[in-house]
Amino acid sequence: MKKTLLFLLAVLGTTSLASVNLRVGVDTYSKSKAIGPYSDGSTENVGYEIGAEYMLDFIPLVKLGAGISYQNHAKFSGNDTDWNIGNFKENYKGYDDFKSFDSVPLYLTAKITPLPFFPFNPYIKLNLGYSFNFGNRDIRYSQGWKYDDDYYPGLSLPQLDPKSYTSSTKISNGVYYGIGVGAEFLMLGVELMYQSNIAQLTVDDKENGSKKYDVNYDRVSLILNLKF
Numbered sequence: 001m002k003k004t005l006l007f008l009l010a011v012l013g014t015t016s017l018a019s020v021n022l023r024v025g026v027d028t029y030s031k032s033k034a035i036g037p038y039s040d041g042s043t044e045n046v047g048y049e050i051g052a053e054y055m056l057d058f059i060p061l062v063k064l065g066a067g068i069s070y071q072n073h074a075k076f077s078g079n080d081t082d083w084n085i086g087n088f089k090e091n092y093k094g095y096d097d098f099k100s101f102d103s104v105p106l107y108l109t110a111k112i113t114p115l116p117f118f119p120f121n122p123y124i125k126l127n128l129g130y131s132f133n134f135g136n137r138d139i140r141y142s143q144g145w146k147y148d149d150d151y152y153p154g155l156s157l158p159q160l161d162p163k164s165y166t167s168s169t170k171i172s173n174g175v176y177y178g179i180g181v182g183a184e185f186l187m188l189g190v191e192l193m194y195q196s197n198i199a200q201l202t203v204d205d206k207e208n209g210s211k212k213y214d215v216n217y218d219r220v221s222l223i224l225n226l227k228f
Contacts, residue, residue, distance in 0.1 A: 025223035174198030
């Protein structure tokens, strides 16, 4: 994969028909597979990405190129239980939200413009490459009880946490791909892309043992392009 990318970049650098795209995007929707007892695969907060692509006019209506991106993925929602007892305190137990991983994919890309006579140039986009994944965090389990602030307003009563432990994690690299549609006018473009980073998360848990889980990060991203 690395040799292919280097060869493509060398070819692109020999032609005046090449262009550079600077890209900034935000995830409008994201999801992963369920992760054992730790998460149902839903996410918290918003993921984003920044990157660049080098494109070449290959044949009429088709551009080919290579790209790199830093992708900051959303946190995964931890499975937890939270319930009230009486009207003055609540019990809680379960897994906190956690950072599964971030990614830096290296990929080949193709842009097909089937309707070049439109003033805003609509196109179809395809990405395929390899995702280097990192930034995973330990998963924390906590169980305890705390006072209900609504019942004791302004008293700053202590929160008791009789049980808490963390489980270490390890993330693997994997395939990255994306498919989407976009439109560009002069130097500015907008894309809506479905993207996925393939990965496995190994969780070393003292109660559940060491297991591997598929944690592919799937999302729909809105991306802005600035072409030079």
